[in-house]
Amino acid sequence: MANGSDTTPASATGHDAAGVHDVFGPGRLGPVTLRNRVIKAATFEGVMPDGLVTDELIEYHRRVAAGGVGMSTVAYLAVSPEGRTDRHCIAVRDETLPGLRRLADAIHDEGAAVAGQLGHAGPVANGRSNRAPVLAPSKGFTPLGGRTHAITTDEMARVTGDFARTARSLVENGFDSVEIHLGHNYLLSAFLSPKLNRRDDAFGGSLENRARFPRQVASAVRDAVGDRAAVTVKLNMADGTRSGLWLDESIDVARMLESDGALDAIELTGGSSLANPMYLFRGEAPREEFAATLPPLVRAGFRLIGKRFLVEYPFEEAFFLPYARQFRAALDMPLILLGGINRLDTMRQAMREGFAFVAMARALLREPDLIDRMQKGGREESLCIHCNKCMPTIYSGTRCVLVNP
Ligand SMILES: Cc1cc2nc3c(=O)[nH]c(=O)nc-3n(C[C@H](O)[C@H](O)[C@H](O)COP(=O)(O)O)c2cc1C
Known part of the structure; x- marks a missing residue:
């Protein structure tokens, strides 16, 4: 797939006469040209x-790439050991790089580009499993009753360096794009949240201060990769929690990121893995299946609070579109629409409304070759029914349970 050396002019990237992008035509993402406008969104690939x-x-991503997407996103690559969600998740280090190179090659061989999602779990990390302190903007408790430690400015400088180093390693090993996780109340997203960030130093208080650390990381990542790769963020529009980040502030964060000029696109998301996970999925809450993944004692507790933790929201096609439109109206830079995209007509509508790409997660877990089917004219809509039973499979090998029970 093309990278920094690609010089395809923007005029040759697939628009109709009115300038609307063709879903199946090529699209520029910074220095990279994707063969179409569909990105496989990060879906934590389970136990490694x-x-x-x-x-x-590798096979999981190869199938999605062979199935026609423009780019597949390798989910949740932790930049630091304590930034893993738990100890089975990939923290990028020397030993991981040959495998990541093979993974990138396999995706390229199928004609798609490859992105790596870079993150630090912050308060979402399982400190016991990681055997490391849980870093957060401020002291507090994790949902499992552990304590969070308020990250120091020295640790923030170290984590910023970890993001930059990891981004550079991925790009040196064939990745076309890096996506910085600024959503779901992971560390950088927790900094944006007025509820989770109660600091009184230069990184807390005003929105400008709360955005300082995420902006610093985005700029450091850009400096590390230059124009050899695209740099994007996955940004929360709304945390879905009382006193959490909401549109009034998140649009301003996006404006700050736009004016910094470090990014090629923003993917728009919402929700909190800490306090309101179903906000980012919608549809059925898989409470029983989730409970079954927990140790017996925790499971009993979860049965009591499960309804409050996994709050159910009705599924709607393109459920984030009303929020994302506010960003489209406020910004000039490329935006990636995400959340409940299942139909070809929705993808076309996203293009008409000025989004540069669409990102899809569950629909492609259900059918890795959905885009190919749509492009060949055999399919208008995904078979995904948003049962969300894929969600608890992240602990045993992420999959659609209708395909692989
Ligand atoms: C099984 C599963 C795992 C996920 N893992 C991640 C992840 O590691 N990082 C992330 O940012 N989002 C993750 N997500 C969220 C998706 O990227 C996406 O934001 C969400 O599913 C909404 O998109 P969809 O309606 O197309 O599924 C995950 C979703 C699912 C279903």
Whole structure:
């Protein structure tokens, strides 16, 4: 797939006479040209023994790439050991790089580009499993009753360096794009949240201060990769929690990111893995299946609070579009629409409304070759029914349970 050396002019990237992008035509993402406007969104790929890339992980992405997407996103690559969600998740280090290179090559061989999602779990990390302190903007408690430690400015400088180093390693190993996780109340998103960030230093208080650390990371990542790769963020529009980040502030954060000029696009998301996970999915809450993944004692507790933790929201096609439109109206830079995109007509509508790309997660878990089917004219809509039973499979090998029970 094309990278920084690609010089395809924007005029040759697939628009109709009115300038509306063709879903199946090529699209520029910074220095990269994707063969179409569909990105496979990050779906945490499950247990990676020793945090290393497995053949199953490579095959998982190869199938999505062979199925026609423009780019596949390798989910949640932790930039620091304590930034793993738990100890089975990949923290990028020297031993991981040959596997990531094989993964990138496999995706390229199928004609798609490859992005890596870079993150630090912050308060979402399982400190016991990681055997490391849980870093957060401020002191507090995790949902499992652990304590969070208020990250120091020295630690923030170290984590910023971890993001930059990891981005550079991925790009040196064939990745076309890096996506910085600024959503779901992971560390950088927690900094934006007025509820989770109660600091009284230069990184807390005003929105400008709360955005300082995420902006610093975005700029450091850009400096690390230059124009050799695209740099994007996955940004929360709304945390979906009382006193959390909401549109009035998140649009201003996006404006700040736009004016910094470090990014090629913003993917728009919402929700909190800490306090309101279903906000980012919508549809059925898989409470029983989730409970079954927990140790027996925790499971009993979860049965009591499950309804409050996994709050159910009715599924609607393109459920984030009303929020994302506010961003489209406020910004000039490329935006990626995400959330409940299942139909070809929705993808076309996103293009008409000025979004540069659409990102899809569950629909492509259900059918990795959905885009190919749509392009060939055999399919208008995904078979995904938003049962969300894929969600708890992240602990045993992420999959659609209708395909692989
Ligand atoms: C099984 C599963 C795992 C996910 N893992 C991640 C992840 O690691 N990082 C992330 O940012 N989002 C993750 N997501 C959220 C998706 O990227 C996406 O934001 C969400 O599913 C809404 O998109 P959809 O309606 O197309 O599924 C995950 C979603 C699912 C279903």
